[in-house]
Every structure is written in structure tokens, then in C-alpha cells.
Amino acid sequence: MGARHMKNIQDYAMKFHAKMIRLLLRLTLYLSGKGKDWSFGPAAIARNCDHYGYIDCPAGGGTFIRVPRRNEYGVNYPSCATSVVHSLFDIKETDLVIDLGGGGNPLQRANVVVDLFPQEGEHRHVPLQLGPKQKFVQANIENMRGVFSDKQFDFVFTQQTLEHVDDPAAALREIMRIGKRGFIDVPRALYDIHIGHPHHKWLIDEVGGKLVFKKKPVLNCGSALFSMYPCLSFWYEGGIPRWIEFYYRNLTCVQLLWNDKFDFEVIP
DSSP states (O other): OOHHHHHHHHHHHHHHHHHHHHHHHHHHHHHHTSOTTOOOSHHHHHHHHHHHOEEEEEEETTEEEEEESEETTEEOOOTTOTTTGGGGTTOOTTOOEEEESOTTSOOTTOSEEEESOSSOBTTBOSOOOOOTTOEEEEOOTTOOTTTSOTTOBSEEEEESOGGGOSOHHHHHHHHHHHBSEEEEEEEBHHHHHHHOOTTOOEEEEEETTEEEEEEOSSOSOOOTTTOOGGGTTTGGGGTHHIIIIIITHHHHEEEEEEESBOOEEEEO
16 A cells, blocks of 8 residues: 555545544434534633633644633543642642652652553553652552552542453442542543543543442444544544544543542442
């Protein structure tokens, strides 16, 4: 297959997936009963920035993008922007902060970073990255007794981690045990079905403020028609991540800012 033909295929795939992402966002809004007539695009983003305020997030190459703090779906936390998102959590200078599962992209404000896999593998495809003052602890977040004491941390941050664990109930209990408050970010079930990582073990939703985990019926594959995972080698060239990871993160991900404790249910 020639290089030009391959480039045409990639261009078509990116355009197709961009359309599917917007359709998926609209479907998420429709099923939630919010914003059924919402128009996704630069005008809507600018409107939300003016209306709700914004945060400037690094977008690579020394550039920044302006991300609205809220949209029609609710509060939006650009949690992938780990160098700035902590400013939205009212974390004090003296607070002790831990990031669970953030080895490849830890929260910059975290004092301690926990990861079960220090090396690259199926769950993380980038090397371990730590700031100069961050302490790394290799541990399984499903059982951190003997590693961290009760309510040791003022803030517990975890993103894109709980969908990988074997026992989410144990991990969630440990999060509440070691932390006073915190933030959880996980892929939303509807989104994960179509554009999820093939090694995710759970489909997750928020129902009435409760985190609900359902065992993923089929592992190591996504939707054959819609799965974006095989296209990860080139999809970043199309600017698609800005729609997913920044502007509408609260649509594609369940985001929970909790204090003291939270409710959850695990359906095997």
C-alpha cells in the first residue's frame, strides 16, 4: 500500500471518528436529558468561557487552550491537564496530596504518586514521570494498609485508573480510608463501550451521585465499528483530543469531587 493511499485512509478515519465523537457527545447529552439542542463548536466553547469562566490548559508545543469551567452538562474538570487542574480543587499550600495511578502523568501538585506498574505495559504506554519533589510508592490501591494510615492525605486524586482494577470496591474503600476528600475521573460507560481502552475491566456511570461499576462483558476489544483505539497512532494529528480531553471532559468521563465519603455500587 502506497504512502499516499495510507494517508488518505488516515484522513478519512480521523474525519469519521471526529463525527462519531460528536454524535456520541450528543447522545450522552440526550440520554441525560440535558442540552438536547446543544451545538458543539468554537462558538459554544467561547460562550461557555464567557459565561462560566475558564482555565488555560497546556496543549503541547508551548501553546495553551482556553477551557470553560462549566458547560451545559455541568462542571467540567480538564483533569488530563495535570499541571493546572489542581487549581480548581481548592487545595491549600499545606495540604498533603496523593495521586493514585498517575505514574505516566501525575498531578503536579501531588506530594506522593502511587502506581502498581513502574514500567511501561498494557496499562500505561509512557515511562514513569515524577516531579523533583514527588515521592513514588509502588503499591496496589486495592490494599494500602500498612503503607498509608487512615485519613493521612488531605486530597486524593485519581484519573483513568479505577477502570483497570480487579476489585473496585476495595480500591474505593481504600481511597476513602486514606483521604479526607478528593477527585475521581473515570471513562463514562457509553463512551468506553465505543472508544475505550481494550484493557478496561469495568463500565462506569454516576447514578444519583453514586458511582456504579458494571463488569465489562468483553475484554480486549471495543466496538469493531467505532473503536478509536486502533487509530491512536495518528488520531492526535486531527485535534480530536481537545474535544474529548479538554472541552467536554465531563461528558466523556464520570467526574466526582467528593468530601469525606461517597456512595458506590459494584455489579459483577
